[in-house]
Amino acid sequence: MSDEANDEMVDVEETLRQPIVAVTGHVDHGKTSLLDLLRSIGGNKTNVMNREAGGITQELGVTNVPSELLVKAIQTMPFKDKPKFESPGIIFLDTPGHESFGSIRNRSGSVADIAILIVDIVEGFKPQTIQSIQILEENNIPFIIVGNKIDRVHRWESKRGRSSWQSWNEQSQDVQKMADDFYYKLLGQVASHSKFNLAKYWEGIKTFDIKNDRLFVPMSAKEGEGLQDLLFVILAMAEKFAREDLIIHEQDMAEGYVLESREEIGVGKTIDIILTKGTIRVGDSVAYNTNEGPVADSFHGDDTSSVRIRSIRKPIGMTEMRDAGKRWENVESASAAAGLKLVIPRMKEIHIGSKIFFPMPEDDLESLFTEMKLENKRIRDExxxxxxxxxxxxxxxxxxxxxxxxxxxxxxxxxxxxxxxxVREGAVVKARTFGGLEAVLYELKKRKIPISHAEVGPVNKRDVREILATGNDEHKFLIALAVKGNVQVENELKEAAKSKKEVDFNYVQGDILYQIMDQIDELVEQIREKAANSDDGPVFRPAQIRYLNMSFKDKPAVFGVQVLKGQIRVGQELLRDDGTGRVLGKIMSIGTEGETVAHEGQQVPIQVNIRFSRSNISDDEIFYGNVLEEDSKKMKQVSLSESETDAFIEIVKIHQEILQEFSYGFGWKP
Known part of the structure; x- marks a missing residue:
C-alpha cells in the first residue's frame, strides 16, 4: 500500500476530541485570572476569582474554548505561515491550588492530556509548584511552564492582545535582561525539581524532546498579553505528543468524572460531569459510585428502579460550568470531551469527584463493578x-x-x-466531594491523627456518636469540609454553643481545607498546653545521662554524671542502655545541697540505691531517666523539648521492643 493511501486512511479514521488541559500551580500565581481571560475572548466576563471561597479554587471547574475562537486568537501570532490544528477546541480544568489538594489534582491529572503549570515569574517556585510537578511527572502528563505576571518585571510595557514572544522582543534591552534573569531562575528551579530542561517556546519548539524538555510561555493574565502564545503551544504539544489519547474510538464505553450533584427546582436530581470518553445519548444507562458501593441500571425498560439519562444539557458558549446559571441548551447526545449537566431520575447520593460510566447491555457489568469498587477501596486504603x-x-x-x-x-x-x-477510634471526616475527602485524609495522616470513619456526605447523628467514643482528645475531631450537619444535628450543635454547654469533641467545619487544618493545629496545641500545665502532669520527664568515670561512695552508690538530654529528678529510675532494658536503680539525691532536679548540661553527683562496683557501671556508660508507665501515656499531651523528645524515643524503644511493654507510651508520637 502506498504512503499516500496510508495517509488517506489516517485522515478518514482519525477524528480528534478536544485536549483536556489541567491548570495548576501555586495559590495566587494567576490560575483563575487566566481562566477569566480565556472566557473574556468569548465575550463572557464572569469573574471566577471573586466567586471562589477565599480566592482558592476548591473543586474542578470546566471551561470549553471552541476551535473558532482558538483560530481567531492564534491568527494574531507573528508567523509567516498560519498554523493549522485539528482539535475542535480545548477544555480547561481549573484545579485547586493549595498543597493539600494533591489528591484532587491527581484526579484532574488522570483526566488531563496536558497541563499548564502557572508560576509567578518574579516569585518563582513555591511548595505547591513543586508538588504539582511531582504529580504531573507521576502521571506522565506533558506540561507547559507559564511565566505569569510578566508585567511585574520592572518597566515592562504590556499591550493587551499582543503575543508575548513579540512583546519580549520589543522591550528595551535592560528590561529584556531583567526578564531573562527571572527566566533563568525558573530554568534552574525546573532542573532542581524535575528531570527536564526548560526552553523559551520560540527557541525550543522545533527541537523539542518530550522526554527531556519543557516549554516556557511568558504572559500576563492581568494585562491580557500572551494568551495566543499559550493556546498555540497547548495545541502544538497536545496534537503531537498526546495524539493517541485524543483519537476518538467509537467502540469505547462512555465515561467521565462527576464534578457536582444537586437538586434543582422543577428538574430534580442533576449532576455536572466532564465526559472524557465516548458518546452518550438521552436514555442511556448509568453506573456510578455511592457510599454503599456501585449502582448501575438493570437494562430492563419496565424496571422502575432503572437509572437512565433523562436529559443532557451543554453550557452555552464559553460559560464556565459552575457559573452557567440558566445558560444551558438541551441536546440529544454529546461526545467527549465535554462539560455537561445530566438529569437522572432516581439517582442515589453519588460520589462527587468519582468516575461515572455509561454502559451498554453488551458490556460486562461485573468487570465494571470491580473497577468501580477500587475507587472506594482507595479511600479505605489511604x-x-x-x-x-x-x-x-x-x-x-x-x-x-x-x-x-x-x-x-x-x-x-x-x-x-x-x-x-x-484501633477503631479517631477523627470522623465528612466532605462534599470524593477528592475533598482524600485531601483531608492526606492532611490527617501527615499529622498522625487517625480516623474512625470517613465518607462523602453531610454530618449526621451516627458521626456524633462515633466521635464521642474516641478517647484521645488530640484525635477527637468531627471534621466537615464544605458540608454541614443535617438540620437536626446542626440545631443541636448550635443550641449547645448558645447555652455554652460543653461538647466533648471539637466540631471543625469550613469551606477551605487549609483553614480547617490550621484550626486543628491550634486546637491540638491548646490541648497539649492544657495537659502540660495541669496538676496531674507526669511526675518524671525523659532524660539521658552519662557516667563521668568518678565515684565517691560505694553503698549507697554516689557517682558523677552529666545530664546530656532533658532533666533528672530525685526518685527517678535509671534505665540501662545495654540492650537488656534493666533498671540500674533509683536516684536518691542530686548534688550536695539538697537539689531535687538537674537539667541538661549540668554535671552533678547523684546517689543511687545500689552498691557501686566496676561490674555494674562501665566508663562513659549511658543511662536514661525513666518515665513511669502511667506517665508515659500522658506524654502525648506534654510539650517536650527537642532533647527530651530524643530521649523519650529511646525510652519507648526500650519498653516496647526490649521489654515488650506494648502499651507503654500509648498515643505518643514525636
Missing amino acids: APIMCSICHDVLSRKEFSTLHTNPNAVGKGFSQGCQTARE
Whole structure:
C-alpha cells in the first residue's frame, strides 16, 4: 500500500476530541485570572476569582474554548505561515491550588492530556509548584511552564492582545535582561525539581524532546498579553505528543468524572460531569459510585428502579460550568470531551469527584463493578489508622501490607506488631466531594491523627456518636469540609454553643481545607498546653545521662554524671542502655545541697540505691531517666523539648521492643 493511501486512511479514521488541559500551580500565581481571560475572548466576563471561597479554587471547574475562537486568537501570532490544528477546541480544568489538594489534582491529572503549570515569574517556585510537578511527572502528563505576571518585571510595557514572544522582543534591552534573569531562575528551579530542561517556546519548539524538555510561555493574565502564545503551544504539544489519547474510538464505553450533584427546582436530581470518553445519548444507562458501593441500571425498560439519562444539557458558549446559571441548551447526545449537566431520575447520593460510566447491555457489568469498587477501596486504603500495639498512625494499606506483614522485613515490618489490629477510634471526616475527602485524609495522616470513619456526605447523628467514643482528645475531631450537619444535628450543635454547654469533641467545619487544618493545629496545641500545665502532669520527664568515670561512695552508690538530654529528678529510675532494658536503680539525691532536679548540661553527683562496683557501671556508660508507665501515656499531651523528645524515643524503644511493654507510651508520637 502506498504512503499516500496510508495517509488517506489516517485522515478518514482519525477524528480528534478536544485536549483536556489541567491548570495548576501555586495559590495566587494567576490560575483563575487566566481562566477569566480565556472566557473574556468569548465575550463572557464572569469573574471566577471573586466567586471562589477565599480566592482558592476548591473543586474542578470546566471551561470549553471552541476551535473558532482558538483560530481567531492564534491568527494574531507573528508567523509567516498560519498554523493549522485539528482539535475542535480545548477544555480547561481549573484545579485547586493549595498543597493539600494533591489528591484532587491527581484526579484532574488522570483526566488531563496536558497541563499548564502557572508560576509567578518574579516569585518563582513555591511548595505547591513543586508538588504539582511531582504529580504531573507521576502521571506522565506533558506540561507547559507559564511565566505569569510578566508585567511585574520592572518597566515592562504590556499591550493587551499582543503575543508575548513579540512583546519580549520589543522591550528595551535592560528590561529584556531583567526578564531573562527571572527566566533563568525558573530554568534552574525546573532542573532542581524535575528531570527536564526548560526552553523559551520560540527557541525550543522545533527541537523539542518530550522526554527531556519543557516549554516556557511568558504572559500576563492581568494585562491580557500572551494568551495566543499559550493556546498555540497547548495545541502544538497536545496534537503531537498526546495524539493517541485524543483519537476518538467509537467502540469505547462512555465515561467521565462527576464534578457536582444537586437538586434543582422543577428538574430534580442533576449532576455536572466532564465526559472524557465516548458518546452518550438521552436514555442511556448509568453506573456510578455511592457510599454503599456501585449502582448501575438493570437494562430492563419496565424496571422502575432503572437509572437512565433523562436529559443532557451543554453550557452555552464559553460559560464556565459552575457559573452557567440558566445558560444551558438541551441536546440529544454529546461526545467527549465535554462539560455537561445530566438529569437522572432516581439517582442515589453519588460520589462527587468519582468516575461515572455509561454502559451498554453488551458490556460486562461485573468487570465494571470491580473497577468501580477500587475507587472506594482507595479511600479505605489511604485512611490513617492507629496500630493497637505500637500506636503508630499510618495508612490502612501500609498497616496491612508492611507494618504487620513479616514478608516486608526491611520495608516497614515491625516485629512486635505482627499480631496487631487496627484501633477503631479517631477523627470522623465528612466532605462534599470524593477528592475533598482524600485531601483531608492526606492532611490527617501527615499529622498522625487517625480516623474512625470517613465518607462523602453531610454530618449526621451516627458521626456524633462515633466521635464521642474516641478517647484521645488530640484525635477527637468531627471534621466537615464544605458540608454541614443535617438540620437536626446542626440545631443541636448550635443550641449547645448558645447555652455554652460543653461538647466533648471539637466540631471543625469550613469551606477551605487549609483553614480547617490550621484550626486543628491550634486546637491540638491548646490541648497539649492544657495537659502540660495541669496538676496531674507526669511526675518524671525523659532524660539521658552519662557516667563521668568518678565515684565517691560505694553503698549507697554516689557517682558523677552529666545530664546530656532533658532533666533528672530525685526518685527517678535509671534505665540501662545495654540492650537488656534493666533498671540500674533509683536516684536518691542530686548534688550536695539538697537539689531535687538537674537539667541538661549540668554535671552533678547523684546517689543511687545500689552498691557501686566496676561490674555494674562501665566508663562513659549511658543511662536514661525513666518515665513511669502511667506517665508515659500522658506524654502525648506534654510539650517536650527537642532533647527530651530524643530521649523519650529511646525510652519507648526500650519498653516496647526490649521489654515488650506494648502499651507503654500509648498515643505518643514525636
